[in-house]
Structure formats: C-alpha cells, structure tokens
Amino acid sequence: MEMTENKTVLRWVEEMAALTKPDEIVWIDGSEEQAKALYAEAEKTGEMLPLNEGKLPGCTLHRSAVNDVARVEDRTFICTRKQEDAGPTNHWMDPRECYEKLGRLFDGAMRGRTMYVIPYCMAKEDSPFAKVGIELTDSIYVVLSMRIMTRVGAAALKTLGDSSDFVKGLHSKKDLDETERYICHFPEDNTIWSINSGYGGNVLLGKKCFALRLASYQGKKEGWMAEHMLILGIENPQHETKYICAAFPSACGKTNLAMLVPPEKFAARGYKVWCVGDDIAWLRVGEDGRLWAVNPENGFFGVAPGTNEKSNPNALATTRKDTIFTNVAQDLDDNTVWWEGLTKTPPAHALNWKGEPWDPESGEKAAHPNSRFTAPAGNCPCLSPEFDNPQGVPISAILFGGRRARTAPLVFEARDWKHGVFLGSAMASETTAAAAGQVGTLRRDPMAMLPFCGYHMGEYFEHWLRMGEKLGDKAPKIFHVNWFRTDEQGRFLWPGFGENMRVLLWILARCEGRVHARETAIGYLPYVKDVDIEGLEVNGGELTHMMLDGLLSVDRTLWREDAEDLTRFYETLGDRLPPELWEELRTLKENVAPKVRRVTRGKP
Ligand code: GTP
Numbered sequence: 001m002e003m004t005e006n007k008t009v010l011r012w013v014e015e016m017a018a019l020t021k022p023d024e025i026v027w028i029d030g031s032e033e034q035a036k037a038l039y040a041e042a043e044k045t046g047e048m049l050p051l052n053e054g055k056l057p058g059c060t061l062h063r064s065a066v067n068d069v070a071r072v073e074d075r076t077f078i079c080t081r082k083q084e085d086a087g088p089t090n091h092w093m094d095p096r097e098c099y100e101k102l103g104r105l106f107d108g109a110m111r112g113r114t115m116y117v118i119p120y121c122m123a124k125e126d127s128p129f130a131k132v133g134i135e136l137t138d139s140i141y142v143v144l145s146m147r148i149m150t151r152v153g154a155a156a157l158k159t160l161g162d163s164s165d166f167v168k169g170l171h172s173k174k175d176l177d178e179t180e181r182y183i184c185h186f187p188e189d190n191t192i193w194s195i196n197s198g199y200g201g202n203v204l205l206g207k208k209c210f211a212l213r214l215a216s217y218q219g220k221k222e223g224w225m226a227e228h229m230l231i232l233g234i235e236n237p238q239h240e241t242k243y244i245c246a247a248f249p250s251a252c253g254k255t256n257l258a259m260l261v262p263p264e265k266f267a268a269r270g271y272k273v274w275c276v277g278d279d280i281a282w283l284r285v286g287e288d289g290r291l292w293a294v295n296p297e298n299g300f301f302g303v304a305p306g307t308n309e310k311s312n313p314n315a316l317a318t319t320r321k322d323t324i325f326t327n328v329a330q331d332l333d334d335n336t337v338w339w340e341g342l343t344k345t346p347p348a349h350a351l352n353w354k355g356e357p358w359d360p361e362s363g364e365k366a367a368h369p370n371s372r373f374t375a376p377a378g379n380c381p382c383l384s385p386e387f388d389n390p391q392g393v394p395i396s397a398i399l400f401g402g403r404r405a406r407t408a409p410l411v412f413e414a415r416d417w418k419h420g421v422f423l424g425s426a427m428a429s430e431t432t433a434a435a436a437g438q439v440g441t442l443r444r445d446p447m448a449m450l451p452f453c454g455y456h457m458g459e460y461f462e463h464w465l466r467m468g469e470k471l472g473d474k475a476p477k478i479f480h481v482n483w484f485r486t487d488e489q490g491r492f493l494w495p496g497f498g499e500n501m502r503v504l505l506w507i508l509a510r511c512e513g514r515v516h517a518r519e520t521a522i523g524y525l526p527y528v529k530d531v532d533i534e535g536l537e538v539n540g541g542e543l544t545h546m547m548l549d550g551l552l553s554v555d556r557t558l559w560r561e562d563a564e565d566l567t568r569f570y571e572t573l574g575d576r577l578p579p580e581l582w583e584e585l586r587t588l589k590e591n592v593a594p595k596v597r598r599v600t601r602g603k604p
C-alpha cells in the first residue's frame with residue numbers, strides 16, 4: 001500500500017513500475033515486522049543465510065555474484081547535458097541517450113519480481129542537512145542493507161511532505177550481466193539509474209551515488225560540501241572534544257581511524273576517541289562561521305579483511321549483531337564468519353566467499369579482499385554522543401591521505417587553506433580492491449573523490465577555495481598524513497591503527513597553537529621530539545627517533561617527480577582548474593628544485 005499522498009512520488013513510482021513491470025509493489029515502512037518478514041523471505045530463497053543465532057544474533061551472510069564484487073568505475077557515468085560539466089575525470093553519457101539505452105534494459109526487468117519502494121533520509125530527519133531519497137529496487141538484499149545504512153521508512157516521507165525535492169533512484173539486478181552493467185547519475189534531474197549489479201557501492205543508492213556524486217553537485221550549487229571523509233572526535237582528559245575530518249581513498253583506513261582505540265598510555269590519561277562517521281561527511285558553514293559536519297549515513301559498510309580484535313576492536317564489536325556480511329567465508333563448524341586477518345588460525349571447515357569448500361593450504365583467499373560488513377551505527381561502542389545531533393559537529397582539522405609507499409611523510413601541515421586545497425588536489429594513492437581493476441598502482445585521487453565527484457573536478461577545486469574564503473580565519477587547518485610508507489622489503493614503517501593517535505595529538509596541538517613546527521619545501525613538519533613515540537614498536541623492534549626522522553623526511557627528488565606527474569594531471573583538467581592551484585604547484589616546484597650554489601659576481 002502506498003504510504004504517501006505526494007503526487008510527484010506516486011506518479012514517478014507508477015511510471016517506473018510501468019517501465020520495469022514488477023508483479024507486485026511493496027512500500028518499505030521501516031517497521032521491525034516488515035524487516036523480519038523480508039529476512040525470512042530472503043532466507044527462503046537463499047539470498048541471505050542465517051548465521052549462528054547465539055554467537056551472531058540477527059546476522060546473515062550474503063554472497064554476491066562472482067562477477068560482481070566491487071564498484072565498477074568504468075561503467076559509472078555522470079550524465080549532464082553538457083559533457084564539459086561532467087569534466088575529464090568522469091565517464092559521460094548524454095542524458096537523453098542514457099535514458100533511452102537504460103530504458104530498454106529496464107523494460108520488463110522486474111517481471112516476475114517485486115518492486116520495493118524504499119523512502120529514506122540522509123542525515124537525521126530534523127537536521128538542516130537532511131535530504132530525502134527514494135530507491136526502487138528488486139533486491140531484498142538492497143532493502144535490508146539500506147535499512148541499516150540509512151534512515152528508512154515512513155519518517156522519510158513525512159520529512160519530504162508534498163515537496164518534489166527528492167533523489168529518484170531506480171535499481172534492478174536484472175540478470176547481473178556485467179557487459180550491460182551501468183551506474184548512471186543525472187545530477188540535473190536528481191536521478192540515479194543502476195542496473196545489472198548487486199554490489200554495495202553500485203546499488204545502495206543512498207551511499208556513493210547520492211551522498212557523494214549527486215550531493216557534491218548539489219553542494220556546489222547550494223554552497224556546502226559532500227566529501228568522502230570520516231569524522232571523529234578526540235576527547236582530552238579535561239573532557240573537551242575536538243573534531244577531525246579525514247579524506248582517504250577507498251580501503252585506505254577511514255573506518256579504522258574513525259573507530260580508533262587510543263593506546264593504553266593515552267587511555268590511562270583519559271583520552272577518548274568518538275566515531276561520528278566512517279565514510280561520508282556533509283559540511284556546511286555554521287552560523288558561528290565555523291565548518292560543521294554531519295555523517296549522512298546510519299550504518300557502516302566496512303571492509304572485513306584485516307579487521308580483528310587488535311587492529312579495530314570497535315569495528316569488530318559493531319558487527320556482532322544485526323549485521324549483513326557480504327562475500328566473507330563461512331565457518332561450517334559453528335556457522336559463523338571468517339576472513340583473512342580475523343584470527344591467526346583459519347577455520348578447519350569453511351566455505352570460501354563463493355560458497356565452495358575451502359582448503360586453508362590452497363593459497364586461495366577464503367574471503368574476497370573487498371568483502372564487507374553492513375552494520376548499524378548504533379552497535380558501535382565508540383559512537384559519538386553527537387552522532388544524531390542535527391547540527392553536526394564543528395571541525396578543527398581536515399586530513400588528506402593515501403597509500404604512498406614512498407614520497408609522502410607521516411604527517412605535514414599545509415601553510416594555509418589554499419595550500420591545503422592544493423594538497424588535497426594533489427593526493428595520490430595505490431589502488432585497492434574496493435573498485436574493479438588492477439590493485440596497487442599509484443593514481444591521482446584528489447580529495448579521495450576521483451570516483452565520486454559528480455561534476456567537473458576543476459570546478460570542485462574552485463568550490464573548495466571559495467569555501468575557504470567564506471570560512472576565513474575560522475577555517476580548519478589542513479594536514480596530509482600517510483600511514484603506508486614501506487621499507488625495501490615492503491614492510492610498513494609505521495605501526496598504524498591505534499598508534500595513529502600519536503599523530504592526531506600532534507595535529508591537535510598544532511590546531512591549538514601549542515607546538516612549533518619546521519617549515520620545509522612541502523609544508524610544516526613536526527620536530528621529531530614532538531611526536532610521542534614512547535613505547536612504540538614496529539616490525540618486532542622499537543621505533544626509534546632515527547626511524548621517525550626517516551618517516552618525517554622529504555626526498556626532494558621524489559617530490560620533483562611527483563610535481564611532474566601532478567603537472568600532467570592538472571593539464572588534463574584544462575582551463576577550469578583554478579589558477580591559484582597552478583601557482584601552488586609552481587611554488588612547490590621552486591621549493592623542491594635542485595639547490596644551485598649561488599655565484600656572486602663582481603667582487604673578488
Ligand atoms: P572504504 O570503506 O572502502 O571507503 O575503506 P576505508 O577507507 O574505510 O578503509 P578501512 O579502514 O576499511 O581500511 C582498509 C584497509 O586498510 C584494511 O585492510 C586495514 O587493515 C588497512 N589499514 C587501515 N588503517 C591502517 C593503518 O593505519 N596502517 C596500515 N598499515 N593499514 C591500515
């Protein structure tokens with residue numbers, strides 16, 4: 001039964017049903033009873049497998065199709081009327097052509113199936129950040145995942161009222177044919193069409209499709225920002241909490257940093273870390289002129305491999321109930337889940353992520369490297385008390401970072417906002433399993449938004465610069481971090497995870513003007529004495545001041561190479577790249593140029 005009298009909504013649902021021709025239409029009301037019935041149905045069809053109710057209450061396992069395990073960037077399109085508005089970093093299709101092409105694919109795609117109508121709200125319904133979307137889908141997995149990831153149900157429709165301002169999402173698994181898979185965005189129509197996939201980032205349309213691609217476009221028009229960022233709070237022993245946002249590319253440590261557990265010595269002194277968000281931040285200038293952030297999501301879609309009691313106990317605890325696991329291994333002895341890095345000893349009897357018997361000796365991975373958990377935010381032991389605050393939290397620092405085996409030091413600070421925007425625009429990272437394609441190759445990924453910016457990247461940088469002007473001297477300080485420097489053997493030189501707290505404390509000390517820094521060719525770096533490494537170990541030995549000195553070194557040759565690579569990237573962006581950023585690049589090049597000895601002429 002319909003849950004609204006909103007004519008635009010009703011007409012659109014009718015139109016999409018006429019196109020996709022489902023046998024039945026079911027509106028998702030957000031109730032427990034309905035969810036229970038859907039779980040039962042999905043278990044009957046085998047789409048979701050119930051897990052050990054004693055050990056993992058309310059948890060289920062889902063296996064996606066083998067050809068459908070990650071975002072597909074080369075099949076993701078931004079369909080603006082003018083191609084130049086999508087910019088050179090996005091794939092583009094003419095919207096009319098795209099509607100026609102996908103219209104043919106969607107025609108009858110839901111025959112014999114049910115169409116679920118999922119009204120959802122991104123951000124708390126009473127927040128000034130709140131935005132409503134409706135996703136139509138033929139996948140129960142999508143319904144149950146959206147129910148965890150967003151605020152689903154009647155309340156969203158109430159928030160919408162009779163307005164026509166909502167994101168129209170249409171999704172069908174169709175037949176999961178990868179050659180006909182399309183994830184298409186129409187920013188000018190507030191519309192998303194996704195077909196032939198069942199994987200998270202391609203089909204949970206509230207997440208990357210809406211909350212980043214469409215929202216970044218809306219933010220540019222309306223004067224706010226949608227960013228691929230975690231949000232965390234650090235509470236000091238005096239019970240003051242400061243908030244930090246950090247943009248790292250996919251599978252580069254956002255969930256881990258957001259749920260950081262302070263090392264014992266800091267915990268003992270009373271430091272606490274609170275998670276506000278692990279993937280997406282919506283940012284606005286508040287009435288007080290500061291930058292405020294909310295997490296528009298309501299759950300975590302986190303990377304499973306590597307998550308364990310030591311690396312991220314909070315994430316692990318978050319997944320112990322009411323969680324959907326996707327493409328992890330199934331331990332047959334007690335019907336629980338397993339993935340590489342969860343425990344030292346793999347299960348003796350397990351099925352791999354494809355559902356085949358798995359031999360630990362085979363050398364094959366039991367869980368897919370991009371296997372994930374979908375867990376309610378409310379499960380997180382360190383969830384910030386401000387999580388539901390409709391106003392969000394004020395931001396003191398913004399971090400950019402990526403996987404850089406070389407070049408980028410552990411941490412450095414931008415000279416000012418403009419330089420910080422430059423650092424974000426210059427981000428680069430080794431690719432991961434979160435997207436289909438080669439893993440481990442270095443690519444430029446500005447602000448971790450390369451796959452998620454819904455418009456021209458040059459204009460996006462421009463928008464960042466203008467936001468800085470609005471913020472003036474209330475702008476957060478900007479930093480660059482890199483947890484991923486390696487030695488010749490490929491071993492990480494920094495222990496990372498909880499120990500990243502030591503770097504965060506230096507960052508906060510800088511924000512509060514409590515510590516000096518040394519000016520270098522690339523920005524402000526810490527003095528070795530100012531990063532607390534007491535008791536710190538790495539690769540089985542003590543992390544010495546000399547090793548920290550290495551982590552904080554700037555190799556000018558590498559930076560010159562990087563500046564050349566960045567020049568080539570900037571050139572691809574054409575004349576929409578703000579001149580201020582070319583200036584910053586010129587300054588960097590001057591700063592890292594080979595030092596020539598000055599020859600004084602004239603006097604003997
Ligand atoms: P998305 O959900 O794809 O956006 O990923 P994310 O940025 O939230 O990444 P996540 O925190 O899930 O980490 C991804 C991988 O990086 C995991 O395998 C972690 O074990 C690893 N990782 C996270 N933090 C660190 C760190 O500080 N050091 C090292 N060496 N690895 C880390």
Ligand code: SPV
Pocket residue numbers: 070071199200201202207208249250251279301434435
């Ligand atoms: C990412 O790839 O950055 C993710 C996972 O957070 S997905 O939702 O698939 O995009």
Ligand code: MN
Pocket residue numbers: 228249250251279
């Ligand atoms: Mn992400």
